[in-house]
Amino acid sequence: MQKELLVGLLRSRRGIIGVSIIGFLLLLSAVAPLIIPIESYFKWSSPNYWINNPKTAAPSWTNFFGPKDFEHVSLDMSDAKVISESLEGIRTDNYRFEINMQADSFPDDIIFLYSVKYGDIPPVLQIDISRPDNNTFTVYYSSLPPASNMNTTFSDRIFSTNEIIREAMNQYQSYFNYSISGLEPQVVIFSDTTKPDVLKGVYQISERFFLFDNNSSVEEAGIILGGKVFGIIGTDDLRRDLAVGIIWGIPIALFIGLTVSIFSVAIGLFYGVVAGYRAKRTDETMMRVNEIFYALPTLPLLILLTIIYGSNIFLIIGFLLIFSWMGSAKIIRSIALQMRNFQYVEAAKLMGQSDLKVIFKHIIPQLLPLTFASVAIAVPAAILTEAALSFLGLGDPSLPTWGQLLHEANTADAASRGIWWWIVPPGLMIALTALAFFLIGNTLDAIANPLRNKNQKL
Amino acid sequence: MFLVLFAILFITVILLNSAFNNLQKEAIINQVNEEVNQGTLKFENSAERSSYKDKQIQLRFKATGLDQDSLNPSKLIPRVISVMTFDLGESSFFTTDYGSSNVRDIIFERVPKTLLLFTTATICSFVIGIFLGTYVAGKEGSWWDKFNSISAIFSNSFPSWWIAMLMILIFAFTLHIFPSRATPLSSPSDPTYIADLLYHMALPLITLIIVSFGGVAYIVRYFLINILNEDFIHAKRTMGISRRKILYSHALRNAGPPIATTVGLALAASFGGAIILEAVFDWPGMGKLYYDAIGLYDVPIIIGLTFISTVIFLVTIFITDISYTLLDPRVKGN
Numbered sequence: 001m002q003k004e005l006l007v008g009l010l011r012s013r014r015g016i017i018g019v020s021i022i023g024f025l026l027l028l029s030a031v032a033p034l035i036i037p038i039e040s041y042f043k044w045s046s047p048n049y050w051i052n053n054p055k056t057a058a059p060s061w062t063n064f065f066g067p068k069d070f071e072h073v074s075l076d077m078s079d080a081k082v083i084s085e086s087l088e089g090i091r092t093d094n095y096r097f098e099i100n101m102q103a104d105s106f107p108d109d110i111i112f113l114y115s116v117k118y119g120d121i122p123p124v125l126q127i128d129i130s131r132p133d134n135n136t137f138t139v140y141y142s143s144l145p146p147a148s149n150m151n152t153t154f155s156d157r158i159f160s161t162n163e164i165i166r167e168a169m170n171q172y173q174s175y176f177n178y179s180i181s182g183l184e185p186q187v188v189i190f191s192d193t194t195k196p197d198v199l200k201g202v203y204q205i206s207e208r209f210f211l212f213d214n215n216s217s218v219e220e221a222g223i224i225l226g227g228k229v230f231g232i233i234g235t236d237d238l239r240r241d242l243a244v245g246i247i248w249g250i251p252i253a254l255f256i257g258l259t260v261s262i263f264s265v266a267i268g269l270f271y272g273v274v275a276g277y278r279a280k281r282t283d284e285t286m287m288r289v290n291e292i293f294y295a296l297p298t299l300p301l302l303i304l305l306t307i308i309y310g311s312n313i314f315l316i317i318g319f320l321l322i323f324s325w326m327g328s329a330k331i332i333r334s335i336a337l338q339m340r341n342f343q344y345v346e347a348a349k350l351m352g353q354s355d356l357k358v359i360f361k362h363i364i365p366q367l368l369p370l371t372f373a374s375v376a377i378a379v380p381a382a383i384l385t386e387a388a389l390s391f392l393g394l395g396d397p398s399l400p401t402w403g404q405l406l407h408e409a410n411t412a413d414a415a416s417r418g419i420w421w422w423i424v425p426p427g428l429m430i431a432l433t434a435l436a437f438f439l440i441g442n443t444l445d446a447i448a449n450p451l452r453n454k455n456q457k458l
Numbered sequence: 459m460f461l462v463l464f465a466i467l468f469i470t471v472i473l474l475n476s477a478f479n480n481l482q483k484e485a486i487i488n489q490v491n492e493e494v495n496q497g498t499l500k501f502e503n504s505a506e507r508s509s510y511k512d513k514q515i516q517l518r519f520k521a522t523g524l525d526q527d528s529l530n531p532s533k534l535i536p537r538v539i540s541v542m543t544f545d546l547g548e549s550s551f552f553t554t555d556y557g558s559s560n561v562r563d564i565i566f567e568r569v570p571k572t573l574l575l576f577t578t579a580t581i582c583s584f585v586i587g588i589f590l591g592t593y594v595a596g597k598e599g600s601w602w603d604k605f606n607s608i609s610a611i612f613s614n615s616f617p618s619w620w621i622a623m624l625m626i627l628i629f630a631f632t633l634h635i636f637p638s639r640a641t642p643l644s645s646p647s648d649p650t651y652i653a654d655l656l657y658h659m660a661l662p663l664i665t666l667i668i669v670s671f672g673g674v675a676y677i678v679r680y681f682l683i684n685i686l687n688e689d690f691i692h693a694k695r696t697m698g699i700s701r702r703k704i705l706y707s708h709a710l711r712n713a714g715p716p717i718a719t720t721v722g723l724a725l726a727a728s729f730g731g732a733i734i735l736e737a738v739f740d741w742p743g744m745g746k747l748y749y750d751a752i753g754l755y756d757v758p759i760i761i762g763l764t765f766i767s768t769v770i771f772l773v774t775i776f777i778t779d780i781s782y783t784l785l786d787p788r789v790k791g792n
Contacts, residue, residue: 292465297771299730300764303752307760380615387617388734392752406620410738415626416639423627427620434615 005369008447009440018439021432029251040244044400053239054108057230059421063103070103072227077220080207089212095221096206101132101190104198108226110186112140112207115155115220121212122146127158128208129189132201135175137189139168153219160186186225234421237412242405246425249402253433256313256386260320261378267321268328269371273359275329276336287333290326298323299388306394313396316389320382328374331449332367339363369448376441380434387430402426483519490514551754552747561758564747565766572743573770575659576732579666580725586667587674587721588710594675595682596705603679610676618669618731622738625665636661639740662739670728677720681713714785722778726771733767 009015043049054072063069080095116123127140142164144154158165165185173180176193183191192199207221233242275286305319339345340363348358389395390403391410405426409415414422490511501507545562553559554567594603629636637658648654685691686709694704736745744763751759 295772295775297730297764297768298727299733300748300767303748304760304764307752307755307757384615384617388619388730391617391619391734392737392749394752406623410623415623415738416631418627418631420627423620423623427617427623430620431612431616435611438611438615 005372005444005447009443012443012446014439015443018436018443021436022440025250025254025433025436028247029254032247032251036244036247040241041248041400044240044245044248045397047238050235050239050241052224053235053241054226054228054230055235055239056237056419056422057228057235059232059234060229061232063229067104068102069105069228070107070225072230073099073107073225074222075099075224076222080221091211091214091216093209093211093218094206095208095218096204097223099203099205099225101198101200101203103227105228106184106187106190106198108186108228109184110160110189111224111226112158113156113220113222113224114158114207114209114218115153116144116209116211116216116218117153118144118147118211118216119213120147123212123216124210126208126210128204128206130204130206131189132199132203133193135172135193137168137172139165139185139189141168155220160184160189233425236405236408236419236422238408242422242425245400245405246402246429248400249405249426249429250433252313252399252401253383253386253430256317256320257379257383257433257437258375259317260324260382260386261375263317264321264324264378264382265328265371265374267325268330268374269332269364269367271325272329272332273336273363273367276333277340277355277359277363279337279340283333283337287330290329293323293326296323298385302385302389303392303394306389311389311394311396313399316386316396320385323385324378324382328371328378331374332370335367335370336363339366369444373441373444373448376437376444379437379441383430383434383437402430486518487515490518549751549756549759551756552751552759561762564759565744565762568742568744568747569766571741572732572736572745575662575666575736575741575743576729578659579663579670579732582663583667583671583674584721584725586671588678588717590671591675591678592682592705592710595679595686595709596701598683606672606675606679609672613669613672616669618665618728619734619738621669622662622665622735625661625668626738629661659741662735662741665739666732666735669731670725673724674721677724678713678717681716681720682709685709685713715782718781718785719778722774722781726774726778729767729771729774 009019040049052074057072058069060071063071075097077095080097083092083094083096085092085094112127114125122144124143125140126138128136128138130136140158140162144156147154161184169180169185169188172188176188176191178196180188180191183196190198190203205223207223209218209221211217231241231243233246235241271286271290275283275290302319302323306316309315309319345358345362348362353361386395387401387403387406390401391407393407393411395401395404395407397404403426406423409419409422409426412419412422414420493514494507494511501510549559549561549564552564554563558564590606594600594606597603639658682705686705691704691709694708695701699708733745733748735741736743737749740746744767747759748763750756751763
């Protein structure tokens with residue numbers, strides 16, 4: 001029967017669609033730790049981890065349509081060309097970054113970051129930008145603050161809004177044949193000298209450190225050009241890469257969906273079999289209880305339970321179980337009610353086998369195919385309910401679930417601000433996962449459920 | 459019916475007992491703090507002051523029975539009654555339009571708006587669903603039929619509140635047809651308030667209908683096709699009665715009772731979704747209040763809302779049951 005189930009599943013078109021969606025999701029969650037750093041999972045809600053990303057940037061592929069927005073650039077030491085030279089006891093470390101500017105708009109901001117270890121004499125930092133039109137702007141020249149004790153490491157970020165940079169820009173007015181006063185430094189740096197537009201081409205940005213003693217060394221150097229587009233899915237208000245959140249959401253959603261459905265069907269199977277097999281008074285009472293659970297409004301009670309007992313993921317799974325076993329219990333019970341009159345069951349009973357043995361040896365094995373179908377059918381509801389809870393802000397706050405992403409999007413008014421990349425992908429993932437299990441469940445049910453009308457083709 | 463309601467309430471109250479206790483304890487502590495801070499009582503030093511406070515709190519806990527086992531039936535029943543009569547005290551964050559902060563007033567102000575939205579949507583999707591379902595049942599296997607099953611699958615697996623966000627994105631942000639916030643701008647006493655309310659209701663209403671009519675149509679089609687395969691229909695057809703008449707009068711009437719129950723239960727289940735939908739659209743009903751109360755952790759409001767939504771849910775199921783008896787001649791006989 002199990003084999004028949006599998007064959008039937010792979011023979012129907014809907015079954016194949018469902019299986020391949022889930023296969024794809026499983027594959028993605030299996031390779032996730034290899035393609036994205038695991039740290040991003042644990043630091044999902046810590047803003048510092050994401051500080052190098054742009055804020056609310058659209059997916060970068062939107063550049064294929066319409067004018068090209070500046071794509072976010074984040075370069076660190078490994079991307080730089082390092083030139084080290086020594087002259088009369090002064091060492092110069094020059095970190096040169098190359099940026100190919102092809103966008104139609106300016107970057108939102110420029111951030112120069114560095115980290116230097118030094119002793120008594122603070123080093124001097126000079127930032128030069130040589131442009132495609134062979135002009136070179138020295139935008140920053142300043143010494144680092146004096147060290148408070150020996151061999152401190154000083155880290156800082158210089159933003160393009162920095163006063164020194166602003167003042168430095170003013171001396172280059174003569175290069176331009178229009179007024180640059182009032183323009184932001186990052187705009188001036190990338191502007192054409194003849195017209196207020198982007199000057200395309202290759203820019204060299206160099207961070208030059210003048211180090212005055214041997215113990216000094218540059219630990220880190222990098223630049224960030226804030227863009228309006230970033231990555232495959234873009235970023236949210238907290239600068240987080242949404243693609244990372246979406247991928248981490250897959251294993252969590254599958255875990256919640258499968259755990260809840262497997263356990264709820266197991267409870268339902270046992271409950272239904274006992275009720276159906278014992279029949280009469282036991283059945284009557286057990287079905288009354290079942291009906292009362294049916295009449296409980298799921299969502300309001302779930303809200304209350306999570307508010308009172310907390311929203312740990314395992315607690316939520318437990319709460320979901322309370323409200324999800326009734327459906328399968330009802331179906332299983334009606335089949336078990338028929339099965340108890342089957343001849344082999346009666347024969348087993350007459351042979352003096354105990355009730356438990358009859359249930360486990362003769363009834364449950366016959367119900368297994370239907371159980372598999374019920375598990376698949378129960379998954380979408382579990383996933384959707386958990387997503388709804390997370391959406392209300394009651395999910396496990398430590399996990400990056402899709403519902404959580406949508407909750408944050410809704411709190412940030414993403415829909416009325418038109419930030420579609422924050423809304424569409426997480427919801428689509430919920431829908432896709434639910435849809436896949438729904439298709440599989442329906443196909444299996446059509447094969448395994450004797451109560452189902454055979455005329456019906458979904 | 460009332461027995462079920464009471465049983466459910468009982469379970470709810472047992473589940474929420476600790477919340478109730480904490481709530482009352484907090485209220486007592488606040489009361490004592492207030493009395494002490496008013497300054498009519500004089501204390502030598504802060505130690506005396508805090509010992510007086512502790513003593514008072516303990517005394518009052520004892521007087522109200524909060525120190526005892528909280529599952530004592532002599533306490534549970536009054537508690538159930540206090541929930542049923544919405545005697546839940548004051549909310550600390552919300553007020554009605556007229557400034558009352560009583561939980562009962564706040565909730566009763568919001569309930570009609572939710573019912574307005576939910577029942578209108580239910581009736582609309584019911585009507586559309588029945589006509590569409592009957593239409594496609596007569597054309598089994600056609601494109602319309604396939605479209606209907608696909609839309610039913612989608613409405614089963616797509617979160618309705620996500621569709622709501624997409625609707626705002628499309629109709630409010632991109633096309634500027636409807637406002638993105640469904641809270642009317644004019645005040646309730648304004649003569650234009652009703653029009654304003656309806657205009658703001660349009661987008662949530664359309665969304666609710668979109669997410670539910672597919673499911674209704676699918677249920678209708680399912681039962682109709684079952685009936686259409688029965689012998690008496692074949693007999694009618696050989697008698698020369700037109701297909702249309704068979705479909706709309708004979709088959710639909712026979713399929714009525716199971717359709718009513720299944721659709722009723724499905725719509726009752728969608729009530730939870732409608733609550734979240736309100737939060738997305740900012741429609742000033744119960745759902746919005748729920749969302750805000752969760753954010754501010756206003757427990758009395760949440761308990762009251764849970765109770766009222768349980769009642770609404772049960773009433774829906776009850777109406778479903780009644781309509782079954784009305785539609786099925788066999789049940790009517792009894």
